[in-house]
Amino acid sequence: LKRPSILVLGAGYGGLMTIVNLQKVLGTDAADITLINKNEYHYESTWLHEAAAGTMLPEEVRYDIQEVIDSVKTRFVQATVEEIDVVGKRVLTDNGEYTYDYLVIGLGFEGETFGIEGLDKYALSIANVKAARYIREHIEYQFATWSTEPIKDDSRLTIVVGGAGFTGIEFLGELANRVPELCKEFDVPREKVRVICVEAAPMVLPGFDPELVNYAVGHLEAKGIEFSIGTPVVEATPEGVKIKKADDQFEFIKAGTVVWAAGVRGSSVLEASQIESMRARVKVEKDLRAPGFPDVFIVGDCALMINEETNRPYPPTAQIAMQQGETIAKNINALIKGEDTATFVPDLKGTVCSLGEDDAIGVVFGKKVTGKRASFMKKMIDNRALFMVGGAKLVMKKGKFNVI
Ligand code: FAD
Numbered sequence: 103l104k105r106p107s108i109l110v111l112g113a114g115y116g117g118l119m120t121i122v123n124l125q126k127v128l129g130t131d132a133a134d135i136t137l138i139n140k141n142e143y144h145y146e147s148t149w150l151h152e153a154a155a156g157t158m159l160p161e162e163v164r165y166d167i168q169e170v171i172d173s174v175k176t177r178f179v180q181a182t183v184e185e186i187d188v189v190g191k192r193v194l195t196d197n198g199e200y201t202y203d204y205l206v207i208g209l210g211f212e213g214e215t216f217g218i219e220g221l222d223k224y225a226l227s228i229a230n231v232k233a234a235r236y237i238r239e240h241i242e243y244q245f246a247t248w249s250t251e252p253i254k255d256d257s258r259l260t261i262v263v264g265g266a267g268f269t270g271i272e273f274l275g276e277l278a279n280r281v282p283e284l285c286k287e288f289d290v291p292r293e294k295v296r297v298i299c300v301e302a303a304p305m306v307l308p309g310f311d312p313e314l315v316n317y318a319v320g321h322l323e324a325k326g327i328e329f330s331i332g333t334p335v336v337e338a339t340p341e342g343v344k345i346k347k348a349d350d351q352f353e354f355i356k357a358g359t360v361v362w363a364a365g366v367r368g369s370s371v372l373e374a375s376q377i378e379s380m381r382a383r384v385k386v387e388k389d390l391r392a393p394g395f396p397d398v399f400i401v402g403d404c405a406l407m408i409n410e411e412t413n414r415p416y417p418p419t420a421q422i423a424m425q426q427g428e429t430i431a432k433n434i435n436a437l438i439k440g441e442d443t444a445t446f447v448p449d450l451k452g453t454v455c456s457l458g459e460d461d462a463i464g465v466v467f468g469k470k471v472t473g474k475r476a477s478f479m480k481k482m483i484d485n486r487a488l489f490m491v492g493g494a495k496l497v498m499k500k501g502k503f504n505v506i
Pocket residue numbers: 111112113114115116117138139140141143144145147148149150151181182183184208209210211228230269272369371401402403404418419420421422423454
């Protein structure tokens with residue numbers, strides 16, 4: 103009897119958790135498992151703001167996939183997925199064509215620009231490890247150029263961050279610490295540098311606890327970060343961004359660097375497939391399968407699930423992606439054995455938002471935390487994610503132990 107073949111696309115949090123759990127729950131020789139990922143490494147998306155600001159090196163936020171998978175049970179293929187044909191049950195990549203009995207799509211997120219003019223071309227997005235490295239290098243280049251040019255253009259030293267969601271705030275927290283280092287390294291007076299966060303909504307971190315938001319804003323302002331709130335970015339040009347103010351007037355902010363952190367969507371590869379999606383996210387069935395395609399599961403940021411208590415989608419987070427990976431592995435095992443699949447129920451433990459290396463805000467198990475305590479918790483959450491994928495060995499190698 104032919105063994106069923108399981109194909110997992112993407113080695114992010116969702117894809118890797120699916121793989122490590124499949125390896126655990128499936129009996130020996132129960133299936134052929136293949137994992138396809140663009141790079142030979144996984145990167146911690148939740149650390150990308152650190153690589154983008156330059157407070158961590160790009161190589162620190164990534165590790166080899168082969169280190170955490172069992173090569174006897176899982177075949178790893180480095181390839182870029184170009185097309186998913188769920189009717190023909192095949193996946194086309196730049197490294198050949200793959201067929202499957204069960205497919206798991208975990209291709210992650212891309213930056214959402216909402217069709218705003220110029221953003222695709224002139225803004226940088228913290229979307230993956232290469233993009234993060236580019237942002238870091240771009241900012242360094244602006245500092246280096248300013249310090250050597252005979253007639254100085256101070257707008258080179260202005261950094262605009264679009265969006266004060268968790269990504270924008272975590273990135274600003276790192277920048278607040280990085281800017282003084284850059285000033286020292288490139289002989290730039292600190293007062294020449296401006297870091298401006300532009301947010302469309304009337305508050306920073308819309309919907310989050312106001313007391314914690316005040317704490318975060320106070321912390322960042324004390325380190326020289328400026329906020330422009332209730333002022334959506336409406337256009338980006340090579341010179342900077344245009345924002346709309348409350349009185350319907352427009353203002354142009356000249357900036358050498360524009361980082362767009364104003365939301366995410368799923369993978370454009372998924373969007374081009376036969377599966378129906380909204381902003382490249384598939385509204386999944388309760389057991390995480392794609393509607394109409396009972397052999398296709400969607401994991402992580404490509405999946406959309408409605409929280410029935412709030413009637414709003416669950417936010418796309420690593421926390422949920424990892425839990426979904428566990429459920430999908432169990433559900434594929436159930437299907438292979440001819441059993442019923444289980445409903446996915448997220449177990450939300452809270453949210454911690456870092457404000458640089460030594461500060462953070464958060465709500466954990468319903469309790470508010472700030473400062474060093476919150477920062478410590480954030481590092482433990484990061485280490486726990488490593489542990490769940492690669493055990494103690496990976497924590498020892500990549501974990502965060504620099505508790506201040
Ligand atoms: P990803 O982790 O994005 O992985 C997708 C994988 O697919 C990658 O390995 C990618 O290389 C690969 N891939 C993509 N396209 C292709 C292709 N065409 N072919 C082959 N491979 C491909 N969430 C939290 O819960 N807590 C946090 O603290 C947190 N912090 C964050 C900080 C930042 C700066 C950002 C940007 C996000 C943060 N998030 C956080 C959200 C979290 O990172 C995402 O929800 C999570 O990464 C989604 O996991 P995923 O497996 O769906 O996708």
